[in-house]
Amino acid sequence: MRRNRFTDKESLLFLIIGLALFVFPFIYEDRSMLILFTQIFIFAIFAMSYDILLGFTGIVSFGHAMFFGIGAYCVSVMLKHYEPTMLLVTGAIILGVLFSLIISFVVGLMTLRLKSHYYAMLTLALAGLFLVAAEKWRTLTYGNDGFTFRVPEFFHNRLHFYLVCLVLMIIVYFGLKRFIQSPLGRILLAIKDNEQRAESLGYQVLHYKIIASIVAGGIASLSGSLYALSLRFVNTSVFTMDITLDALLMTIIGGVGTLIGPVLGAAIIELAHHWLTGLAKVHWIFERWLILFGIVYILAVMFFPNGIVGSVRKLVAKKGKKEDVSTSENIVKEG
Amino acid sequence: MELFINLTINGLATGMLIFLLAAGLTLIFGLMSVLNFAHGGLFAWGAYAGVWLYLLTNSFIAGIIGAIFMGIILGFITEKWIIQPVYGNHVQQILITLGFMIVLSEFLKVIWGPNQIAVTPPAYLTGSWEIGNILIIKYRAFIIVVGLLMYALIYYLLKHTKIGLIVRAGVINKEMVQSLGINIKRIFLYVFMAGAAMAALSGMLIAPYAGVIHGNMGMEYAILAFIVVVIGGMGNITGSILAATLVGLIGSFMAYYVPELSLAVNMLIMAVVLLVRPQGLFALKG
Numbered sequence: 298m299r300r301n302r303f304t305d306k307e308s309l310l311f312l313i314i315g316l317a318l319f320v321f322p323f324i325y326e327d328r329s330m331l332i333l334f335t336q337i338f339i340f341a342i343f344a345m346s347y348d349i350l351l352g353f354t355g356i357v358s359f360g361h362a363m364f365f366g367i368g369a370y371c372v373s374v375m376l377k378h379y380e381p382t383m384l385l386v387t388g389a390i391i392l393g394v395l396f397s398l399i400i401s402f403v404v405g406l407m408t409l410r411l412k413s414h415y416y417a418m419l420t421l422a423l424a425g426l427f428l429v430a431a432e433k434w435r436t437l438t439y440g441n442d443g444f445t446f447r448v449p450e451f452f453h454n455r456l457h458f459y460l461v462c463l464v465l466m467i468i469v470y471f472g473l474k475r476f477i478q479s480p481l482g483r484i485l486l487a488i489k490d491n492e493q494r495a496e497s498l499g500y501q502v503l504h505y506k507i508i509a510s511i512v513a514g515g516i517a518s519l520s521g522s523l524y525a526l527s528l529r530f531v532n533t534s535v536f537t538m539d540i541t542l543d544a545l546l547m548t549i550i551g552g553v554g555t556l557i558g559p560v561l562g563a564a565i566i567e568l569a570h571h572w573l574t575g576l577a578k579v580h581w582i583f584e585r586w587l588i589l590f591g592i593v594y595i596l597a598v599m600f601f602p603n604g605i606v607g608s609v610r611k612l613v614a615k616k617g618k619k620e621d622v623s624t625s626e627n628i629v630k631e632g
Numbered sequence: 633m634e635l636f637i638n639l640t641i642n643g644l645a646t647g648m649l650i651f652l653l654a655a656g657l658t659l660i661f662g663l664m665s666v667l668n669f670a671h672g673g674l675f676a677w678g679a680y681a682g683v684w685l686y687l688l689t690n691s692f693i694a695g696i697i698g699a700i701f702m703g704i705i706l707g708f709i710t711e712k713w714i715i716q717p718v719y720g721n722h723v724q725q726i727l728i729t730l731g732f733m734i735v736l737s738e739f740l741k742v743i744w745g746p747n748q749i750a751v752t753p754p755a756y757l758t759g760s761w762e763i764g765n766i767l768i769i770k771y772r773a774f775i776i777v778v779g780l781l782m783y784a785l786i787y788y789l790l791k792h793t794k795i796g797l798i799v800r801a802g803v804i805n806k807e808m809v810q811s812l813g814i815n816i817k818r819i820f821l822y823v824f825m826a827g828a829a830m831a832a833l834s835g836m837l838i839a840p841y842a843g844v845i846h847g848n849m850g851m852e853y854a855i856l857a858f859i860v861v862v863i864g865g866m867g868n869i870t871g872s873i874l875a876a877t878l879v880g881l882i883g884s885f886m887a888y889y890v891p892e893l894s895l896a897v898n899m900l901i902m903a904v905v906l907l908v909r910p911q912g913l914f915a916l917k918g
Binding site for chain 2: 355407408410411414415417419421422425433457537545546585587590594595598599602
């Protein structure tokens with residue numbers, strides 16, 4: 298009961314923050330802030346999809362950039378070759394998602410039987426394969442130079458795009474929340490906690506893992522499409538390890554196994570990235586801001602395996618328990 | 633014929649370099665069941681430290697010694713501070729070693745700058761021998777010899793010394809070894825340091841071979857090493873050298889005939905091996 302009330306309080310908090318974000322661009326007009334926030338929403342979607350794998354199923358994938366890149370290229374190539382309309386954008390995003398679903402299904406079928414090390418290694422290699430393919434297939438991708446493309450009239454206004462990304466982020470958040478609270482999501486959690494036990498209870502672990510990887514792949518593709526749309530440019534960097542690392546840092550620092558954690562992580566990392574690269578003019582060491590996050594990340598894995606959100610929740614829960622004990626003691630005394 | 637021999641030598645040289653990188657990886661995995669994603673970082677650090685010393689002193693030997701020394705120090709740090717705290721938890725190990733990889737490769741750029749550095753082999757290893765009408769580049773022959781020597785050394789250490797006996801026993805059953813009064817943790821540390829030193833040596837040797845070193849070389853070669861470890865079977869040195877030779881030869885021949893597919897073929901082999909024989913082609917135990 299207490300837990301329910303607690304999460305309800307949390308939902309209320311998110312609702313307020315969400316509303317504030319809706320109003321924000323109308324009160325405070327600043328183009329660079331608008332772009333930065335859009336970027337945060339996009340990476341929040343990406344990090345949430347990663348959390349479905351890492352936090353809710355216990356799969357460590359080092360190739361998540363693969364789906365991000367598929368989404369990005371799908372939209373970019375379509376918009377490059379055809380007249381940009383909203384219908385085309387929607388179609389291209391859906392096409393990217395479908396593509397990712399198929400690829401994540403095939404990859405999952407092949408690799409998810411393997412133990413965690415092998416899976417991590419193989420996904421790393423597969424993402425590398427996609428990167429090489431994108432670099433070599435120059436007629437389509439223009440390699441590392443990339444290409445620019447036009448976006449539909451509607452997206453010329455940054456504000457519109459901001460709102461679209463915000464709405465999509467909220468939809469993905471609640472959709473995934475529903476997903477992990479469904480019986481299926483519970484089974485995924487069971488697999489994460491103890492794979493053997495879940496298997497001996499009669500669940501086909503492989504099937505559930507594949508489902509998780511398909512869901513994560515599709516959503517990652519959506520975020521990749523939005524990313525390309527926000528830049529109006531794409532190059533092979535969408536397939537690089539850095540993208541996967543971003544998702545990892547955001548998820549781990551924000552909080553593994555909590556959906557809001559990756560969102561918070563995305564906000565922290567993007568904001569810090571923005572400010573620290575701004576500081577690069579002051580001292581060149583800020584150019585290497587990733588060191589700082591690498592160290593924070595290592596410390597988080599060692600000492601706060603549940604990230605910021607998980608640790609805060611634990612603290613709050615502990616406090617709540619203490620209150621419980623004290624009130625029950627009072628009752629005993631009074632009785 | 634000439635082309636064939638040249639490509640073969642080329643492939644063997646690359647194979648030996650990958651073997652040096654993979655040998656440490658496979659030993660560490662076999663013994664501690666830790667997959668070290670920071671291995672590529674150790675490799676890159678070895679390359680930079682070695683090259684820096686080589687360019688400073690103009691002595692190739694000094695560079696090699698410097699690289700090995702760097703590997704040993706970093707191996708010690710990695711094992712003590714990064715891997716020991718999360719011992720036994722696979723997911724955490726994978727995550728933390730990758731995090732360390734980020735720190736290593738970024739720190740590398742802080743010290744030596746993000747630009748690539750050009751390296752040439754020392755005077756006594758430049759040029760080539762001509763046998764008949766076949767040209768053998770000296771530096772490649774040198775790498776092959778070093779690789780074979782290292783293999784022989786590791787093989788000897790593992791099969792004919794007491795410490796090798798302990799390591800091999802540890803791979804099979806660590807609890808048993810520990811209960812016989814051997815400090816297995818210290819053995820882990822030694823093996824890790826040796827593996828890191830080999831990675832660093834491999835980085836140093838690759839520098840004049842590739843001509844340049846750059847900050848992101850770690851991950852590039854680490855992927856090849858992972859492929860080798862998977863194909864060869866975890867914890868199996870002989871498997872590693874065979875698989876590394878295979879990967880090197882395929883890379884060299886494909887790069888000449890179908891350059892687009894050279895990396896793809898290696899990954900394809902890995903995928904097939906993982907699907908058909910996940911324990912590796914040359915694995916001894918079933």
